[in-house]
Amino acid sequence: MPDVLKNDRFLRALRREPTDTTPIWVMRQAGRYLPEYRATRARAGSFMALAQTPEFACEATLQPLERFELDAAILFSDILTIPDAMGLGLSFANGEGPQFAHPVRSAADIAGLAVPDMDGKLRYVMDAVRLIRRELHGRVPLIGFSGSPWTLACYMVEGQGSRDFATLKALCWNAPKLAHQLLDTLARSVAAYLIAQAAAGAQALMVFDTWGGLLGPAPFREFSLRYMAQVVAALKANAHTRDLPAILFSKGAGQHAATLADTGCAGIGLDWTTDLAEIRAAVAGRVALQGNLDPAVMLASPDVIRREARAVMDSYGNHPGHIFNLGHGITPDVDPDHVKVLVDEVHAYGRTLRGS
Amino acid sequence: MPDVLKNDRFLRALRREPTDTTPIWVMRQAGRYLPEYRATRARAGSFMALAQTPEFACEATLQPLERFELDAAILFSDILTIPDAMGLGLSFANGEGPQFAHPVRSAADIAGLAVPDMDGKLRYVMDAVRLIRRELHGRVPLIGFSGSPWTLACYMVEGQGSRDFATLKALCWNAPKLAHQLLDTLARSVAAYLIAQAAAGAQALMVFDTWGGLLGPAPFREFSLRYMAQVVAALKANAHTRDLPAILFSKGAGQHAATLADTGCAGIGLDWTTDLAEIRAAVAGRVALQGNLDPAVMLASPDVIRREARAVMDSYGNHPGHIFNLGHGITPDVDPDHVKVLVDEVHAYGRTLRGS
Numbered sequence: 014m015p016d017v018l019k020n021d022r023f024l025r026a027l028r029r030e031p032t033d034t035t036p037i038w039v040m041r042q043a044g045r046y047l048p049e050y051r052a053t054r055a056r057a058g059s060f061m062a063l064a065q066t067p068e069f070a071c072e073a074t075l076q077p078l079e080r081f082e083l084d085a086a087i088l089f090s091d092i093l094t095i096p097d098a099m100g101l102g103l104s105f106a107n108g109e110g111p112q113f114a115h116p117v118r119s120a121a122d123i124a125g126l127a128v129p130d131m132d133g134k135l136r137y138v139m140d141a142v143r144l145i146r147r148e149l150h151g152r153v154p155l156i157g158f159s160g161s162p163w164t165l166a167c168y169m170v171e172g173q174g175s176r177d178f179a180t181l182k183a184l185c186w187n188a189p190k191l192a193h194q195l196l197d198t199l200a201r202s203v204a205a206y207l208i209a210q211a212a213a214g215a216q217a218l219m220v221f222d223t224w225g226g227l228l229g230p231a232p233f234r235e236f237s238l239r240y241m242a243q244v245v246a247a248l249k250a251n252a253h254t255r256d257l258p259a260i261l262f263s264k265g266a267g268q269h270a271a272t273l274a275d276t277g278c279a280g281i282g283l284d285w286t287t288d289l290a291e292i293r294a295a296v297a298g299r300v301a302l303q304g305n306l307d308p309a310v311m312l313a314s315p316d317v318i319r320r321e322a323r324a325v326m327d328s329y330g331n332h333p334g335h336i337f338n339l340g341h342g343i344t345p346d347v348d349p350d351h352v353k354v355l356v357d358e359v360h361a362y363g364r365t366l367r368g369s
Numbered sequence: 370m371p372d373v374l375k376n377d378r379f380l381r382a383l384r385r386e387p388t389d390t391t392p393i394w395v396m397r398q399a400g401r402y403l404p405e406y407r408a409t410r411a412r413a414g415s416f417m418a419l420a421q422t423p424e425f426a427c428e429a430t431l432q433p434l435e436r437f438e439l440d441a442a443i444l445f446s447d448i449l450t451i452p453d454a455m456g457l458g459l460s461f462a463n464g465e466g467p468q469f470a471h472p473v474r475s476a477a478d479i480a481g482l483a484v485p486d487m488d489g490k491l492r493y494v495m496d497a498v499r500l501i502r503r504e505l506h507g508r509v510p511l512i513g514f515s516g517s518p519w520t521l522a523c524y525m526v527e528g529q530g531s532r533d534f535a536t537l538k539a540l541c542w543n544a545p546k547l548a549h550q551l552l553d554t555l556a557r558s559v560a561a562y563l564i565a566q567a568a569a570g571a572q573a574l575m576v577f578d579t580w581g582g583l584l585g586p587a588p589f590r591e592f593s594l595r596y597m598a599q600v601v602a603a604l605k606a607n608a609h610t611r612d613l614p615a616i617l618f619s620k621g622a623g624q625h626a627a628t629l630a631d632t633g634c635a636g637i638g639l640d641w642t643t644d645l646a647e648i649r650a651a652v653a654g655r656v657a658l659q660g661n662l663d664p665a666v667m668l669a670s671p672d673v674i675r676r677e678a679r680a681v682m683d684s685y686g687n688h689p690g691h692i693f694n695l696g697h698g699i700t701p702d703v704d705p706d707h708v709k710v711l712v713d714e715v716h717a718y719g720r721t722l723r724g725s
Binding site: 177178179182183186187226227228229230231232233265267268285286287288305307308309310312313314317321324340344346 | 533534535538539542543582583584585586587588621623624641642643644663664665666668669670673677680696700702
């Protein structure tokens with residue numbers, strides 16, 4: 014029997030219930046800016062070994078919680094675990110970006126893809142979730158996550174990172190049926206993956222649509238949003254995930270916030286180029302908002318970090334349903350002491366905002 | 370005495386006057402996707418030699434006009450000519466991105482910057498404008514251009530390209546007075562540069578704010594927009610540029626369209642992630658709109674290119690003031706025949722739209 018949750022600020026804010034202060038966690042909070050993370054990675058030998066060994070993944074997940082009063086933990090993993098389990102052969106050359114040995118290009122490639130067995134090649138993820146959940150002792154909730162169908166497809170078709178992922182876009186335009194077949198397989202895989210994480214103990218779920226913002230408005234709805242909606246619908250239809258809040262994060266897609274809220278997700282993640290006050294008006298209290306400090310602010314002085322954090326919170330205002338976060342992952346060059354400055358300021362100013 | 374302009378569709382559309390069809394030009398239309406451009410570059414020996422030799426720059430500028438019925442020519446040059454003339458030492462290592470030998474980092478570096486002499490180190494640009502204008506024989510208007518103050522500062526402070534230009538952002542936050550001093554020097558330089566291009570024969574002026582969209586809403590207004598407004602005001606105060614239309618292109622800043630229109634510019638360039646119908650409503654007929662086909666569409670089949678081009682034009686509707694363009698520069702992997710497909714479709718469908 015898992016421990017009772019001691020800090021439920023994050024989950025309460027996701028349900029848009031009042032909290033004593035604003036909860037905060039940080040995208041990529043377990044990462045290279047922490048010397049203890051770099052030590053764990055060195056012991057693991059490679060990023061893949063780190064991500065695929067539950068003990069290492071658990072250690073990395075918990076490290077930022079030892080330093081900072083964060084209100085949630087997030088599974089340490091990679092967003093490309095699903096295509097790797099599909100047999101595409103993921104590697105990270107020289108600490109550079111991801112690469113697939115077998116990118117998906119042809120109709121036969123796409124027809125050959127199947128939803129991976131969650132107790133097979135992805136079992137290490139569920140083992141990590143179980144271990145982390147146990148080691149958390151109910152301190153804060155654990156967030157499980159996946160890449161979005163569109164974002165997974167970007168890497169699978171391109172075979173690696175790209176500025177514009179034009180290879181997948183060309184597939185969408187020249188052979189839309191094939192693109193939809195690929196995205197449907199991925200949506201079913203992402204849903205199964207998140208459901209398995211929930212069954213293993215994840216208490217909230219997040220979908221990272223890192224590259225949805227590369228699409229124009231109509232293609233965004235057709236190729237990215239539609240498949241995130243399919244995932245959310247599948248989560249709502251399953252006993253393990255029916256009551257678990259899901260957060261959708263589409264980088265660069267602030268203009269689509271209201272449509273994202275229509276999916277029935279609990280929260281929307283926002284990058285720093287959007288105005289929280291405007292988005293709050295656009296979604297009309299239907300979802301919680303997560304974000305959205307510019308990660309580059311973390312390179313400024315502590316006083317600036319405090320001021321800019323307060324500006325983000327003022328923009329949202331004294332309403333329930335705000336989860337503080339950066340607008341994108343924290344970068345490796347950030348001083349860990351700056352994260353402490355941020356976390357402490359968010360909690361202190363959150364109390365001030367509430368007049369308590 | 371320059372020739373009388375034979376095709377003034379582009380200039381009329383910028384003034385939001387009726388035209389027989391929709392004018393089109395293509396960002397980076399003189400570029401690597403053209404074999405004749407690659408041949409000229411090979412003869413020049415390097416990109417810098419190509420950009421800095423008026424005869425080569427003229428040749429490159431005119432090449433796409435020989436192939437396609439484009440409605441405007443744009444000076445072939447680099448956006449970093451101003452910082453190079455300021456002494457920062459621009460180079461392009463192995464055909465990769467730009468690099469400065471002497472990036473701007475300290476208060477002394479910033480204090481040491483002066484508006485370059487337009488008849489000195491930048492004379493080659495004005496010589497190119499004069500030569501191109503002569504060789505155009507009034508066929509289409511010639512667009513002069515500059516990087517925006519913010520975008521120039523991005524490269525000058527970072528010293529090279531970057532995903533987030535966090536070094537300049539940190540300067541803005543930690544030492545805003547220094548950042549403003551740098552941006553003011555750049556705004557005065559950009560204005561002088563555009564005025565000199567106009568005096569040499571440029572008939573419209575464009576400011577490329579490639580990286581303004583990396584800023585949150587408030588910093589965008591403070592560090593990017595404000596200095597483009599300063600440039601536009603300076604153009605309006607000068608006899609050479611008072612009546613010349615200026616286009617501002619801030620990539621990723623569609624949400625700021627109305628504020629961009631407030632500067633008094635004639636047109637706004639838009640990337641493909643914005644909806645032209647929405648932006649047209651937001652700017653309420655105060656400016657022309659230029660854009661905004663996803664450059665990745667150019668990799669799709671001719672039928673898809675035609676369909677997507679029509680979708681962009683339908684989105685703007687049958688109103689004066691639309692200049693067709695891509696939402697960003699054309700990429701080197703595009704088949705030149707696809708550009709012909711696009712240009713011809715835009716002109717044909719523009720006539721259909723107008724019912725003529």
